[in-house]
Amino acid sequence: MALVVQKYGGSSVSDAESIKRVAKRIAQTKRAGHDVVVVVSAMGDTTDELIDLAQQVTPLPPQREMDILLTAGERISMSLLAMAINSLGVKAKSFTGQQAGVITDAVHGKARIVDVVPHRIRETIERGQVAIVAGFQGVTQSTNDVTTLGRGGSDTTAVALAAGLDADVCEIYTDVDGIFTADPRIVPSARKIDRITYEEMLEMAASGAKVLALRCVEYGRRYGVPIHVRSSFSGKEGTFVSADAYSASRPADAAPRSADLPEETVMEDPIISGVAHDRSEAKITVVGVPDVPGTAARIFEVVAGSGVNIDMIVQNVSAARTGLTDISFSLPEGDGPAAMSALSALQGEIGFDSLQFDDQIGKLSLVGAGMKSHPGVSAKLFGALRDAGINIEMISTSEIRISVVTREDSLDDAVRAVHTAFELDAADGEAVVYAGTGR
Amino acid sequence: MALVVQKYGGSSVSDAESIKRVAKRIAQTKRAGHDVVVVVSAMGDTTDELIDLAQQVTPLPPQREMDILLTAGERISMSLLAMAINSLGVKAKSFTGQQAGVITDAVHGKARIVDVVPHRIRETIERGQVAIVAGFQGVTQSTNDVTTLGRGGSDTTAVALAAGLDADVCEIYTDVDGIFTADPRIVPSARKIDRITYEEMLEMAASGAKVLALRCVEYGRRYGVPIHVRSSFSGKEGTFVSADAYSASRPADAAPRSADLPEETVMEDPIISGVAHDRSEAKITVVGVPDVPGTAARIFEVVAGSGVNIDMIVQNVSAARTGLTDISFSLPEGDGPAAMSALSALQGEIGFDSLQFDDQIGKLSLVGAGMKSHPGVSAKLFGALRDAGINIEMISTSEIRISVVTREDSLDDAVRAVHTAFELDAADGEAVVYAGTGR
Numbered sequence: 001m002a003l004v005v006q007k008y009g010g011s012s013v014s015d016a017e018s019i020k021r022v023a024k025r026i027a028q029t030k031r032a033g034h035d036v037v038v039v040v041s042a043m044g045d046t047t048d049e050l051i052d053l054a055q056q057v058t059p060l061p062p063q064r065e066m067d068i069l070l071t072a073g074e075r076i077s078m079s080l081l082a083m084a085i086n087s088l089g090v091k092a093k094s095f096t097g098q099q100a101g102v103i104t105d106a107v108h109g110k111a112r113i114v115d116v117v118p119h120r121i122r123e124t125i126e127r128g129q130v131a132i133v134a135g136f137q138g139v140t141q142s143t144n145d146v147t148t149l150g151r152g153g154s155d156t157t158a159v160a161l162a163a164g165l166d167a168d169v170c171e172i173y174t175d176v177d178g179i180f181t182a183d184p185r186i187v188p189s190a191r192k193i194d195r196i197t198y199e200e201m202l203e204m205a206a207s208g209a210k211v212l213a214l215r216c217v218e219y220g221r222r223y224g225v226p227i228h229v230r231s232s233f234s235g236k237e238g239t240f241v242s243a244d245a246y247s248a249s250r251p252a253d254a255a256p257r258s259a260d261l262p263e264e265t266v267m268e269d270p271i272i273s274g275v276a277h278d279r280s281e282a283k284i285t286v287v288g289v290p291d292v293p294g295t296a297a298r299i300f301e302v303v304a305g306s307g308v309n310i311d312m313i314v315q316n317v318s319a320a321r322t323g324l325t326d327i328s329f330s331l332p333e334g335d336g337p338a339a340m341s342a343l344s345a346l347q348g349e350i351g352f353d354s355l356q357f358d359d360q361i362g363k364l365s366l367v368g369a370g371m372k373s374h375p376g377v378s379a380k381l382f383g384a385l386r387d388a389g390i391n392i393e394m395i396s397t398s399e400i401r402i403s404v405v406t407r408e409d410s411l412d413d414a415v416r417a418v419h420t421a422f423e424l425d426a427a428d429g430e431a432v433v434y435a436g437t438g439r
Numbered sequence: 440m441a442l443v444v445q446k447y448g449g450s451s452v453s454d455a456e457s458i459k460r461v462a463k464r465i466a467q468t469k470r471a472g473h474d475v476v477v478v479v480s481a482m483g484d485t486t487d488e489l490i491d492l493a494q495q496v497t498p499l500p501p502q503r504e505m506d507i508l509l510t511a512g513e514r515i516s517m518s519l520l521a522m523a524i525n526s527l528g529v530k531a532k533s534f535t536g537q538q539a540g541v542i543t544d545a546v547h548g549k550a551r552i553v554d555v556v557p558h559r560i561r562e563t564i565e566r567g568q569v570a571i572v573a574g575f576q577g578v579t580q581s582t583n584d585v586t587t588l589g590r591g592g593s594d595t596t597a598v599a600l601a602a603g604l605d606a607d608v609c610e611i612y613t614d615v616d617g618i619f620t621a622d623p624r625i626v627p628s629a630r631k632i633d634r635i636t637y638e639e640m641l642e643m644a645a646s647g648a649k650v651l652a653l654r655c656v657e658y659g660r661r662y663g664v665p666i667h668v669r670s671s672f673s674g675k676e677g678t679f680v681s682a683d684a685y686s687a688s689r690p691a692d693a694a695p696r697s698a699d700l701p702e703e704t705v706m707e708d709p710i711i712s713g714v715a716h717d718r719s720e721a722k723i724t725v726v727g728v729p730d731v732p733g734t735a736a737r738i739f740e741v742v743a744g745s746g747v748n749i750d751m752i753v754q755n756v757s758a759a760r761t762g763l764t765d766i767s768f769s770l771p772e773g774d775g776p777a778a779m780s781a782l783s784a785l786q787g788e789i790g791f792d793s794l795q796f797d798d799q800i801g802k803l804s805l806v807g808a809g810m811k812s813h814p815g816v817s818a819k820l821f822g823a824l825r826d827a828g829i830n831i832e833m834i835s836t837s838e839i840r841i842s843v844v845t846r847e848d849s850l851d852d853a854v855r856a857v858h859t860a861f862e863l864d865a866a867d868g869e870a871v872v873y874a875g876t877g878r
Contacts, residue, residue: 016492016495016496019496020496050515053455053515053519054518054519054522056454056455057455057458057459057519057522057523057526058522058523058525058526059526060526061522061525061526062521062522062525064532065518065519065521065522065525065532065533066518066522068514068517068518068521068533068535069514069515069518069519069522071514072511072512072514072515072518073511075507075508075510075511075514076489076492076508076511078507079493079504079505079507079508079511080492080493080496080504080508082501082504082507083493083496083497083500083501083504083505083508084496084497086497086500086501086504087496087497087498087499087500093503093504094504094507096507096585099583099584144538145538146535
C-alpha cells in the first residue's frame with residue numbers, strides 16, 4: 001500500500017467521457033489498496049475560453065481578478081471528477097487550492113508556492129477517501145486572496161502536495177507515453193526514456209522538452225519526490241524521474257523491471273538521455289561594440305535590469321584593425337521588445353553601431369549524465385551536424401548538456417542527425433506511441 | 440452619500456457586452472458619490488450548463504460537489520464584472536461568498552445564511568473601492584466548505600449583505616421595471632407598483648409573483664432593509680419594498696415623489712397591491728373519509744411527515760346519509776408523489792375510498808393591506824369571478840390576502856377579471872414596460 005499523488009492535465013479531462021475514464025483509473029488505484037490524492041487541471045480549453053472572455057471585457061484585466069476568473073476552471077473539473085468517482089462507489093471529495101493548504105506568495109498570475117499545509121487532504125485520506133485537489137492555484141497567507149501559479153502550475157501543485165504528504169510517487173498523467181529521446185513528431189524513431197535523473201530532466205525541460213514543466217522538476221528534486229510521467233490513455237509505465245535513474249521509485253504495483261541496463265554499461269558509457277529542441281528563442285546582436293573592459297558587463301546589466309533572462313552569449317574576437325567587436329545573445333522571443341528598447345537607450349552611453357534582432361533561430365540540446373567526462377561527446381555532436389551540412393551559430397554547455405543554436409529551418413534536420421549519431425533511434429519494430437503534445 | 444447594495448441577476452450579465460453595461464451603471468453610482476457593494480449571479484445560462492455537465496457525469500451527484508461546481512459560475516461573472524469596472528477607471532475587487540463573510544449552515548444545495556461578517560467588504564468600501572460579491576454562495580463555519588443557497592439565493596445574499604453593512608438601500612436589478620399589479624403577460628394593462636410593504640410583498644411572492652424571492656423579502660423584513668426592485672435596462676425607478684409603503688427609503692439621488700397618494704385615501708380605502716397567480720400547485724382529494732374526530736388530523740400529520748407543505752384545505756360537509764366526507768388540499772405539484780404514497784399507506788388505517796390527484800388547478804391571490812377590515816373585498820372578488828363565469832374550488836385568506844383555486848385553463852381570465860374589478864388597470868396611454876420574466 002502506497003500513497004500516490006496523480007495529476008491529470010486538461011486534455012485528460014476534456015469532457016464528461018474523459019472525466020469518467022480518469023475516474024475509473026483513480027478508482028482502480030484506490031481499490032488496489034493505495035491511498036490516492038488527485039490534482040486536476042481545468043477541462044480542455046476552459047482556461048483559454050476564460051481568457052478570451054476577459055479579453056472581451058477589457059484588454060488589461062487586473063491580475064487579481066484574472067486569477068479569480070481562471071480558478072473557476074479547476075473548480076468545475078475537480079467537482080465533476082469527484083462526482084464521477086463517487087458514482088463508481090469510491091468516496092471522493094474535492095478541494096480548492098486554499099482548502100488543500102497550498103500557500104503562495106502574492107504575485108498574481110505566477111505565484112510561487114511558499115508552503116503546503118494539507119491537513120484536510122490528510123484527514124480525507126485517513127478516512128479512506130480520495131482527495132481531488134484543484135491544480136494551478138493557491139491562496140496568499142496574508143490576504144486570503146486566490147492566486148494562480150502560472151505555466152506548469154498543476155504539475156507543480158502535484159509535486160508540492162506529494163512532498164507535503166510524503167507520498168511514495170507523484171504520477172503526472174499526460175497524453176503521451178512519457179519523456180522521449182526526442183520529439184517523435186520530428187524523429188519518428190524516438191524512444192521512450194524509462195528512467196532519468198532530476199538533473200537530466202531539468203536540462204531537458206529547460207532546453208525545450210515540453211512534457212514536464214521545469215519548476216515541477218525543480219520542486220521534485222529539492223524535496224526528493226519521485227515523479228512518474230505516463231499516459232492517461234494507456235496503462236503502460238512511462239518515464240520515472242528521480243535522484244538516481246537506476247533506482248527510481250516505482251509504485252508497489254509496477255511491473256518487474258525487465259529493461260534495466262547491465263551494470264557495466266551504466267558505469268562506463270556516457271549516458272545520453274535525449275535530444276531536446278526549442279524554437280521559442282531569438283537572438284540579439286549588438287554590432288560594433290567598442291572592445292573596452294566593462295562594456296559587455298554593462299550591456300548584460302541593462303538587459304537583466306529590463307527583466308529579460310539571457311540564455312546563451314557569444315562575443316566575437318575583436319577585429320584588431322577597428323577595436324570593435326559584436327556581442328550576440330539568445331533570449332526568449334517574447335522578451336525581445338523589452339531587451340531591444342533597453343539596449344537602444346544604451347547606445348549613446350556605449351556607442352555601438354547597431355542592434356540586430358533575429359527570431360529565426362533554433363536551439364538543439366543534447367542531454368545526458370556523465371557527458372562532461374567524455375570529451376568525445378561534443379566532437380561527435382559537432383561532427384554529426386557538419387556531416388548534415390548544418391552551421392552552428394552559438395554553443396553553450398553544462399555538466400550534462402551541450403546546446404547549439406542553428407537556423408530555425410534546419411533545426412529538425414539537426415535533431416534527426418544528432419539522434420541517429422548517438423544511437424538513440426528505436427530498433428526496427430519497436431513500438432512507439434505518441435498521441436500528441438497537448439499540455 | 441449613501442451605501443447602496445446592488446444585485447444583478449444572470450440575465451443582466453449574460454455576455455461581455457451586458458457586463459460592460461452593468462459596469463457603467465455601477466461606475467455612475469460610485470461617481471455620484473455613493474459607496475457601492477454589488478452582488479452578482481452567474482452569467483446567463485451558466486448554472487444550467489454546469490448542471491447539465493454534472494448530469495453527463497452522474498445522475499446523482501453528491502450535493503457538496505454540486506455546490507463547488509455551481510459556485511464556479513459566480514466566480515466567472517464576479518471577476519469579469521470587477522475587470523469591467525476597473526477598466527472604467529473605478530477601482531473594484533471581487534470576493535467569493537467566503538471572502539465576503541457569508542456564513543451558512545451545512546445544508547448543501549439550499550443552505551441558509553446564519554451570519555454575515557463582511558470585514559473585507561467594509562475595508563474595500565473604506566478604501567473607496569467597489570466590492571463585487573458572488574451571490575448564491577457561502578461557506579460553513581465548521582468545515583470551511585462551500586455551500587449554495589438554492590432558489591433566490593443571490594437576492595438573499597444581497598439583502599443579507601445590506602443588513603450586515605447597514606446599507607441605505609438594497610437595489611435588486613432585474614429585467615422588468617419592478618413589481619406589477621399582475622403579470623403583464625396576462626394583464627397587458629397591469630401597472631407597476633411604486634411602493635409596497637414587506638408583508639404585502641411576502642404574500643405576493645408566496646402567491647406566485649416571481650420577481651422577488653420569498654426568502655429575500657423575509658430577510659429584508661426581519662432586518663428592516665429597504666429593497667428597491669428595478670430594471671437594469673432602464674434608468675427608471677422601480678418598486679420600493681419597505682416596512683411602511685408610504686415612507687419607503689429611497690436613495691439620496693431619487694427623483695422627488697410626485698405620485699404619493701393623498702393621506703385621506705390611504706387611511707380609508709382598502710389598499711389592493713395586486714393580483715398574483717400560481718400554476719405550480721396541485722390538488723389531492725381523499726374521497727370517502729369516515730367523518731370521525733381525529734381523522735383529518737391524522738391525514739395531515741402523515742402528509743406533513745412526508746415533508747410536504749400543504750397550502751389550502753377544504754373539507755366537504757359530511758353527507759349525513761353515509762357518514763363519509765371528502766377532504767381536499769393543495770400542495771406544490773412536485774410534492775405530489777410523496778404525498779400520494781404517504782396517503783396510500785394510510786388507507787388501511789383510516790379506511791377512505793380513494794385518492795385523486797389533480798394538477799390542472801390554478802391559484803389567484805388578491806393582496807393588499809387593510810383588506811381584512813373591508814369585508815366588501817371578498818364579496819367584490821367572488822362577484823367578479825362569478826360574472827366572468829369562473830368556478831371557485833377552494834378559498835383561503837390571511838390578513839392581507841384572499842386566494843382562490845380555479846381550473847388552470849380559466850386562471851388567466853380570472854386574473855384579468857379581478858384586476859379590472861379592483862380598478863388596477865393602467866389608464867389609457869400609461870406606458871408599461873415589461874421585458875420578460877427571466878429569473
